[in-house]
Amino acid sequence: MSGPQGHGVSVRIGHCGKTFADGTHALEPASLDIARGETLVLLGPSGCGKTTMLRIIAGLEEPDEGGKVLFDGKDVTAIPIERRNVGMVFQSYALFPNMSVAENIGYGLRIRGIPATERAKRVAELVALTNITGLEHRRIDQLSGGQRQRVALARAVAIRPGILLLDEPLTALDAALRYRLRGELNRLLRALGITAIYVTHDQSEAMELGDRIVVMRKGAIAQIGSPREIYFEPKDRFVAEFIGAANIVEASLDDGHLILPGGRQAIAGGTSQPAVVAMIRPESIGIVDVEAAPLRGQVESVSFVGDRQRVVVVGASPKPLTVDAPNTIQVDAGDRVGLSIASKAVRLLPPEA
Amino acid sequence: MVLRLEEQGHHHLLSHRSFVGLCLLPLAAVTVAFFLLPMARLLVTGAEGPQGLAGYVSILAEPRYRATLINTVLLAAATTVVTLVVATIAGIFLQRHRFPGRAVLIAMLTFPLAFPGVVVGFMIILLAGRQGLIGDISSLLAGERLVFAYSIYGLFLGYLYFSIPRVILTIMAAVQKLDPGLEEAARSLGAGPWAVQRDVVLPALAPAFVASGAIVFATAMGAFGTAFTLATNIDVLPMLIYTEFTLAANFATSAALSVGLGLITWVILALARSFSGSAVAAAG
Amino acid sequence: MRDRLIFTGQFLFTLLVAAFLVVPTALSITAGVTTNYFRGIQSGLTLQWVAQVWDLYADTIGLSFLIAFATLAVTLLAGVPAAYALHVRGGQLSRLVEEIITLPIAIPGLALALALLLTYGGFGAFRRSWLFILAGHVVFTMPFMVRSVMAIFASVDIKTLDEGAASLGASPWRRFRDVIVPNAVPGILAGSLMVVTLSLGEFNLTWMLHTPLTKTLPIGLADSYASMRLEVASAYTLIFFIMIIPLLVAMQMFAERELTR
Numbered sequence: 001m002s003g004p005q006g007h008g009v010s011v012r013i014g015h016c017g018k019t020f021a022d023g024t025h026a027l028e029p030a031s032l033d034i035a036r037g038e039t040l041v042l043l044g045p046s047g048c049g050k051t052t053m054l055r056i057i058a059g060l061e062e063p064d065e066g067g068k069v070l071f072d073g074k075d076v077t078a079i080p081i082e083r084r085n086v087g088m089v090f091q092s093y094a095l096f097p098n099m100s101v102a103e104n105i106g107y108g109l110r111i112r113g114i115p116a117t118e119r120a121k122r123v124a125e126l127v128a129l130t131n132i133t134g135l136e137h138r139r140i141d142q143l144s145g146g147q148r149q150r151v152a153l154a155r156a157v158a159i160r161p162g163i164l165l166l167d168e169p170l171t172a173l174d175a176a177l178r179y180r181l182r183g184e185l186n187r188l189l190r191a192l193g194i195t196a197i198y199v200t201h202d203q204s205e206a207m208e209l210g211d212r213i214v215v216m217r218k219g220a221i222a223q224i225g226s227p228r229e230i231y232f233e234p235k236d237r238f239v240a241e242f243i244g245a246a247n248i249v250e251a252s253l254d255d256g257h258l259i260l261p262g263g264r265q266a267i268a269g270g271t272s273q274p275a276v277v278a279m280i281r282p283e284s285i286g287i288v289d290v291e292a293a294p295l296r297g298q299v300e301s302v303s304f305v306g307d308r309q310r311v312v313v314v315g316a317s318p319k320p321l322t323v324d325a326p327n328t329i330q331v332d333a334g335d336r337v338g339l340s341i342a343s344k345a346v347r348l349l350p351p352e353a
Numbered sequence: 354m355v356l357r358l359e360e361q362g363h364h365h366l367l368s369h370r371s372f373v374g375l376c377l378l379p380l381a382a383v384t385v386a387f388f389l390l391p392m393a394r395l396l397v398t399g400a401e402g403p404q405g406l407a408g409y410v411s412i413l414a415e416p417r418y419r420a421t422l423i424n425t426v427l428l429a430a431a432t433t434v435v436t437l438v439v440a441t442i443a444g445i446f447l448q449r450h451r452f453p454g455r456a457v458l459i460a461m462l463t464f465p466l467a468f469p470g471v472v473v474g475f476m477i478i479l480l481a482g483r484q485g486l487i488g489d490i491s492s493l494l495a496g497e498r499l500v501f502a503y504s505i506y507g508l509f510l511g512y513l514y515f516s517i518p519r520v521i522l523t524i525m526a527a528v529q530k531l532d533p534g535l536e537e538a539a540r541s542l543g544a545g546p547w548a549v550q551r552d553v554v555l556p557a558l559a560p561a562f563v564a565s566g567a568i569v570f571a572t573a574m575g576a577f578g579t580a581f582t583l584a585t586n587i588d589v590l591p592m593l594i595y596t597e598f599t600l601a602a603n604f605a606t607s608a609a610l611s612v613g614l615g616l617i618t619w620v621i622l623a624l625a626r627s628f629s630g631s632a633v634a635a636a637g
Numbered sequence: 638m639r640d641r642l643i644f645t646g647q648f649l650f651t652l653l654v655a656a657f658l659v660v661p662t663a664l665s666i667t668a669g670v671t672t673n674y675f676r677g678i679q680s681g682l683t684l685q686w687v688a689q690v691w692d693l694y695a696d697t698i699g700l701s702f703l704i705a706f707a708t709l710a711v712t713l714l715a716g717v718p719a720a721y722a723l724h725v726r727g728g729q730l731s732r733l734v735e736e737i738i739t740l741p742i743a744i745p746g747l748a749l750a751l752a753l754l755l756t757y758g759g760f761g762a763f764r765r766s767w768l769f770i771l772a773g774h775v776v777f778t779m780p781f782m783v784r785s786v787m788a789i790f791a792s793v794d795i796k797t798l799d800e801g802a803a804s805l806g807a808s809p810w811r812r813f814r815d816v817i818v819p820n821a822v823p824g825i826l827a828g829s830l831m832v833v834t835l836s837l838g839e840f841n842l843t844w845m846l847h848t849p850l851t852k853t854l855p856i857g858l859a860d861s862y863a864s865m866r867l868e869v870a871s872a873y874t875l876i877f878f879i880m881i882i883p884l885l886v887a888m889q890m891f892a893e894r895e896l897t898r
Contacts, residue, residue, distance in 0.1 A: 021728065060800055080369060081803045092794060094801030098819035107815070108805030159805060372809035373726055376718035377734070383715050383779065384738055387772045391752035392744075398755050443654050446647040460889075461655040465662065467885050469838035471859045475874060476661035479668070484675065484867060486664060514661075517654060546643075575745025578840040578855070582862050591747050591841075598751060598845075608755065611748035619743040 008195035009071040009162035010036045011057060016067035018052045026052040028220040029067065034163075039189050039196045041210035043203060045242070049219040050199045051167060057197060058165050059084045071162060087161030091168040093152040095140045101151050102127070102136040108159035126154040129188070145173050149181060157192065164189075164196040170205065182208055203243050207231070215239050237349050240279045245324075247280045248349075249317050258346070262316030263295040266343040277349045282324040284345035287311065287331060293338020297321065299331050313337060399612050402605025411606070412613045418593070422613075425590040428505060429573035432512040433566050436520050439513070440565075441558070444524030459525075466518045470511075470578020477502045477511045477583060503584040511579040516569040527561035528554075560629040567625030571618035590614050666878070668871035686872035690861070694873060697857035698880075704767060704853060705836040708774040712832050715775075716782035717825060721817055723783070724790040725799065735787075739780045746777060746841030754845060767851045773842040778835050782828040789824030827891050834884045838877075854880075 010033070017029035027049040034040045042050035055061040057069060059081035069077050076084055095104050102123050109119045127133055130150040135143065143151065149169060156164060169185070170178045186209050189196055200206055206213050207227040215222045215230060215238075223235045234240035237248060249258065253273040257264040267278065290296055297316030302309055304327065311323040311331055316339055323339070331337060402408040412418050447459055468476070481487045481502040491499035501507050531554065539553045577591040586592075590610065598607035669687065673680040719738075723731045741749060753773055758764055789795075795817060802812040818825075840855040847856050854877060861870045 058804065060803075081800070082806050082808055085806070086804055088801070088804035090797055090801055092797050094794075094797040096798060096801070096816050096820070097793065098816070098822075107802070107807075111806045111811065155805065165804075369803070369809050372813075373722045376722035376813075379715035380719035380738065380779070380783075381734075383711070383775060387753065388741060388749075388776045389737070391749070391756040394756040395748065395752035439654055442647060443651040446651050450644065450648075452648075458651065458655055461659045462651075463889070464885065465658050467834050467838055467881050467888075469840045469855050469858075471840045471855050471862065472838075472874060472877065475858070475862050475870060476665065478862070479661045479664045479871075486660065514658060517658065571743065575747065576841070577745070577747045577844070578859070581840075581844065582859060591745060594747055594751070595845075604755065607751060611745070611751050615744040615748045618745060619740065622743045 007193050008036055008164075010034060010073075011163060011195065011197075012068075012070040012073070013053070013057065014068040014070065016053070016056050016063035016069065018049070018056060018061060018067075019064050025219055027056070029064070030221050032214065032221070032224070034195060034197065036195055037193050039198060039209055039211045041206040041213045042197065042199045042216060043201070043206040043210075043213050043242075044216035044222075045201055047218075048216040050201075050214075050216050052219075053216070054165055054167055054197060054199045057163070058086050058088055085159065085162050087156030087159060087164045089149075089152045089156050089164070089166045089169045091171055093148045093169075093172075095148055095151055095155070097140050099140075100136065101132065101138050101140070101143070104140070104151055105155045105158050108155065112159065122158060126158050129157075130154045131184075146177050146181060149173065153185070153188070157194075162195065164192075164194050166196065166198045168199055168201070170202075171200075178202075178205075185209065207243075215242065217242075233347065234279065234349070237277060237279070240347075240349060245282050245322060247282065247285075247317070247319075247321050249278045249280060249319070249321075249346075251276060251278065251318065260295060260317050262297045262339070263293070265295050265341055265346060267346040267348065268343045275351070277351055279347045279349055280321070280341060280345060282310070282322045283308075284341060285321065285323040286340040287323060287325050287329060288338040288340045290336050290338040293340060295339040295341065297337060297339060299333050299335045299337055301333055302331055311337075313339065395608050396612060398604055399609035400605070402603075402609070404605075408605050408609045409612070412609055418610070421588050421590055421593045424505070424588050425574055428509060428512070428589060429570045432509060432516060432573040433570045436513055436516040436569050437562055437566055440517055440520035440524050441562075443517075444521045445528055445554070447521070448525045448528040462521050463518045465514065466522075468515070470515065470576050470580075471582045473511050473515045474579040474582025476514055477507050477579070481507055481510065503587075505587055505589075507583050508580055508587055508589065511583065512569075512573045512576065515576070515579065516572065520565045520569060523561050523565040524558065527558050531557050563625050564629040567621050571621050574618050574621075575614055662878075665871045665874050668868055669875035670872070671868060674867050674871070686868045687875065689869055690873045690876060693869075694854075694857040694861070697852045697854045698876070700767060700851065701837055701854040704771055704774060705833045707771050708778055708836045709829055709832050711771070711775045712779050712782040713825070713829070716779055716828070717786055717818065717821065718813070720783045720786035720790065720821075720824075721795070721813065724787055725796055735783070738783060741776050742780050746773075746839070747845065749773065749776065750842045750845035753842075765848055765850065770843055770846045770851060770853065773846050774836045774839055777839065777842060778832040781831045781835065782825075785828030785831060786821050786824040789821050793820050795820065823891075827888070830884055830888045830891065834881065834888065837881060837884075 012034075013030065013032040015029045015031055016027065017025070018027040019025050030053070032040075042053055044050050052061060056063050056067070059069075059076070059079060063069070063077065067077065068075060071084070081088075096107065099107065105126055106119045106123045109122060114122070123136070127136055130153055132147060132150050132154065135147060135151075140148065140151075149172075152169070170181055173181065182205055189209065198206075198209055210227055212224060212226055213230050214224050217238050223230060223239045225233070230239065230243055234243060234246075240246040241248065249260070251258045251260055253259070253267070253271065253276045254264075255272055256269070257266050258276070258278060295316050297313040300312045300314045300320060302311050306327070308324050308327050309329075309331075311325050313321045313323055321339070325331065399408055400406045404411060412422070443462065447455065447462075465473070465476075479485055481500065483498075483500055485500065485502060488498040488500050491497060502510075535553050535557065536549050539549045544552060575591060577595065580587050580589055580592050581595070591614070594607045594610045594614065597603045597610065667678060668674040670682050670684065671678055671680060672683045672685075723735055750773060753769070757769065757772075763769055798816050798820060799812055802816045807815060838855060839853075840859065843853050843856055844859065847853065852860070858870070858873055858877060861873045865873075
């Protein structure tokens, strides 16, 4: 993981909100610090304000009155994008159809008045780095989606930006390619060690790429934390359900145990409360022998998905529980089963507002 | 190696917003000077006759003007209906069938697209004028020369000549965009060829009908060149405006009539646009 | 059998429509090179009428081209930047501006000409020069240029390309030069063809705006239709066809390329 020894600028966003001309609040005033060399992921469903946040950092949108964007402590709020020295990869890539691959990559350098020979050297470096050797003289419409993505990345990195901004750069690609490029992108970001902000709605992308993840919802920040924190310690029901699969259990709490229709489930550090909301991840529930288990239910359905099987159990909790079971055990719909859940795997969530 | 912010670009004093504003400036100047100002002048002139603002009312009140207005609307409506029928039959046929000579036929049908009204008028004279082809044929067959170019029927034929190529192109484009799955679905449900046309094809073409129909109507209302070439005494609105202005020097009336004519064509096109959702423009 | 019948019926109908459009054109072309149209083609073929037209009306052809290209220059200089601004800016105001500049298409040329005459008729020098006609042609053709370019901007997502170039450090002017204009070329070309074709054939406005010293080709045509023998009028029309056909063919090719894209 890159620490303060990374490249690029540190970013501070102070109280940046965005209200559009038609009155919609795209972003509630938010503050955020991004360390030099850190990869920060803005994650959330569409319309959550993540792209607006990115565009404010880029200089493509102005924050509402009072909002500030600082690069390395220097106020850049009033500086337009063309003078912020940011590298940006757009969702649609925004490659110039009137220029070849090499011309696209070299455009930012040409703007900066870099001499042709030096420019060619830098372009060659990036072509090699992003694995697009041999495509330099192609037109943009002769490239595949994956190749376009690489050109867009090379072009953004070519100018040695202070910060790399990526707006859903893999969304336009099909699933298999997305998965492969995600790995490549991760290695590249680590190798460059540059400050990067990555916008996505895909939680597995966020997990793999982010040093930290900012989960956003309805124009506000729901939670900031490392991928592990976000996954294991979600702050509320929205984050719990948005990241991975989650069983949400509403029950009463008696002396450190959830009182459920199928039995009692111990939780860590619990007391007594009339109504709580708890989250249990499907993979932390084990299927065990029905006799000895403190919590029991009946299998409603079993879906085999290859690396595991997804078992839905009714009668244990007020709502059906989803269980990710190993693909080796044999259960069928109608079976009565016991459930084993470690007390640490049950996480209490704040009650709904 | 990170470039300093100050070193980039030479034009950074110009913000994007002011650049966009600057881009609009020449157009704004041209539009204000040669369109908005003159139009305002036209509106004012219309109310500067002996009757004042009532000059606008006289367009409808005066029997002569009213008769001309009705005449023009009827002519434009007839042109619209006939053009749509003719162009739809030909357009669907051409888009649906492939046969040798099809490209030539399409070229022949769309070639007169850029003919100005005056040339169209001349074409009608060659067809139905005193030395025209129709006259030759009719005198050969019936012993009597049929000459109608210089009447409202000649004008009607001229407007058809002018409109058919445009509408055929629009209909062909609309038919091409039609999802063949719709027709196949209708047939799978038991619809015969006529039912398919009536229930699927024609309704799907409705936006194209509205859009191109409005253009034909508006164009026929305001076209001047064809009428001018055929005769100066055909009783339609553009000719009335022209004679009021140049022969009678009746500036106020001709201005009021122009405003009325412009209003009608604009409303027709605006209505069609709000209905069909696409850009609609008159031609010629 | 029934399908065959329907096909034949539609085919004959379409053929008839085509004949209606093409026969007069053919008549006109023949008449233009026939010694005596009344006696028919057996009276012999000649170029004397074309030559006569050239003697009488060569200056109208020159003026038409001058006005067409001047119109093109103005619509390019004012229309292309405006199309960009309207596209990027968006919103109510842009739509209103677009609506206003499109109005001249919806308003008959006669009304527009009258408005110009009433406003600028008193400015003698301007009124008498070809620039007066130019003003009318510019107002009338401008919407075609702006729309044609705006259509391209919408199809290539120019806003994102603009942002892309900005993120690489390009100033507004450089973006316009390096990215916006090069990617608008198809729209600019299509719009240019349209503007030139419309200007060359414009009559409604021009008839009202012209003076005896500023006659364009369509004015000359109307003049010849009214006062010359049929052969001369036809020869003049023939010259007009020859001028306009390359433009038409180019436009057609453009339209087809758009369809197949």
